[in-house]
Amino acid sequence: MTSTDPNDAAFVGSSRDDAAPALVASDLVVGYGRTTVLDGASLALAPGTTTFLLGANGAGKTTLLRALVAAAPIRSGGVCLGDLDVRRRPGVARRRIGFVPDQLDLPRWMTAKQALGFVGAHHGCFDGSRAKELLDAFEIDADRPVGELSRGQGVLVMLASALCQEPEVLLLDEPFANLDPGARQRVQRALLEFVDTERTACLISTHDLDVAARLADRVLLLEDGRVREVDDAAVDEPTSLVARREQLLEAAFDAGA
Amino acid sequence: MTNDVHIAVDAASSTPPSEQLVTRVLELVARGELAAGDRLPSVRGLAAAALVNHNTVARSYRELEALGVVRGENGRGVFVTDDGPRIARELHGTATLEVFERSARAALGCGHSHELLAEILRSLDEGDLRRAS
Numbered sequence: 001m002t003s004t005d006p007n008d009a010a011f012v013g014s015s016r017d018d019a020a021p022a023l024v025a026s027d028l029v030v031g032y033g034r035t036t037v038l039d040g041a042s043l044a045l046a047p048g049t050t051t052f053l054l055g056a057n058g059a060g061k062t063t064l065l066r067a068l069v070a071a072a073p074i075r076s077g078g079v080c081l082g083d084l085d086v087r088r089r090p091g092v093a094r095r096r097i098g099f100v101p102d103q104l105d106l107p108r109w110m111t112a113k114q115a116l117g118f119v120g121a122h123h124g125c126f127d128g129s130r131a132k133e134l135l136d137a138f139e140i141d142a143d144r145p146v147g148e149l150s151r152g153q154g155v156l157v158m159l160a161s162a163l164c165q166e167p168e169v170l171l172l173d174e175p176f177a178n179l180d181p182g183a184r185q186r187v188q189r190a191l192l193e194f195v196d197t198e199r200t201a202c203l204i205s206t207h208d209l210d211v212a213a214r215l216a217d218r219v220l221l222l223e224d225g226r227v228r229e230v231d232d233a234a235v236d237e238p239t240s241l242v243a244r245r246e247q248l249l250e251a252a253f254d255a256g257a
Numbered sequence: 258m259t260n261d262v263h264i265a266v267d268a269a270s271s272t273p274p275s276e277q278l279v280t281r282v283l284e285l286v287a288r289g290e291l292a293a294g295d296r297l298p299s300v301r302g303l304a305a306a307a308l309v310n311h312n313t314v315a316r317s318y319r320e321l322e323a324l325g326v327v328r329g330e331n332g333r334g335v336f337v338t339d340d341g342p343r344i345a346r347e348l349h350g351t352a353t354l355e356v357f358e359r360s361a362r363a364a365l366g367c368g369h370s371h372e373l374l375a376e377i378l379r380s381l382d383e384g385d386l387r388r389a390s
Binding site for chain 2: 050185188189192193196197210213214215216217233234238239240241242243
């Protein structure tokens with residue numbers, strides 16, 4: 001339904017796609033040795049939106065996320081964070097992009113509290129009081145060494161750390177894997193609130209179609225080294241979550257077949 | 258404030274989540290749990306509570322506004338209109354009757370007698386009266 005009522009502006013979320021993209025990747029070609037993983041991958045992430053990235057195992061989802069912070073060998077193509085050329089100034093870009101890998105990437109002997117303090121000390125803007133709130137919200141024992149946490153909990157500590165950096169763009173690699181149902185809900189809630197209040201552009205790679213069907217503004221599919229849009233909640237007719245999940249499964253499965 | 262109202266989405270339902278939210282709000286307004294002038298949860302708040310995308314909530318609020326049940330006031334939020342309770346009772350009333358007819362038909366179809374159904378209705382009614390007194 002389209003409405004021209006001026007009161008429409010009260011419904012945040014209705015016209016956010018009009019904003020200039022926070023991050024644009026164009027024609028990325030990325031490879032290791034003789035293997036080409038990305039072959040002309042392009043995407044744009046709008047502020048305040050949640051984009052999901054689907055793709056078969058080995059399609060290159062992790063490589064794409066890493067390329068967006070210039071942490072993969074880019075042969076050609078570009079990544080722009082607003083006006084900033086990420087390939088030219090990766091250090092500056094890394095302070096404005098939150099990147100959460102799919103496994104623990106913090107010193108294992110540090111407690112969660114120490115780890116966040118350590119990250120905070122290296123960042124210009126880091127909201128320390130928020131760090132404690134987030135660890136509480138994620139039900140993480142802040143005084144335990146992160147090496148003793150489960151893999152899912154380790155990801156939560158890194159997510160908390162990324163959110164505290166108040167990033168313009170948030171890149172999450174399989175954040176829902178290895179989480180129990182309660183933790184999955186808490187993470188989804190934290191992400192929804194964060195994306196909306198901070199207007200962060202969020203890209204989430206996942207195999208979890210249930211979460212994608214519920215939360216996604218847009219769904220992208222990575223296949224044959226390129227990115228294709230398969231779903232846009234702002235323009236598509238509303239379908240049931242079951243139907244949307246089915247449709248995503250079909251798009252992802254056809255790609256793998 | 259309306260943070261205490263429970264609005265959830267059934268992921269297994271064949272009804273689109275935005276329609277589920279519309280139905281749920283109509284029900285709450287029809288039953289008086291949300292009265293004229295009450296504020297609905299913010300789009301952000303409801304999205305986080307029901308674990309759905311903001312577009313879904315925004316779409317359902319637009320639909321409710323088109324029905325005349327709520328009105329969005331710039332910057333202040335979304336409120337139940339003065340006519341909201343009447344409209345919601347009509348819409349929700351029609352919907353509940355349809356569900357009742359379907360269930361009654363199914364019950365009759367599998368062999369329950371009219372008398373049994375009438376008896377159930379009477380006992381429900383008496384139960385309500387007892388609770389009310």
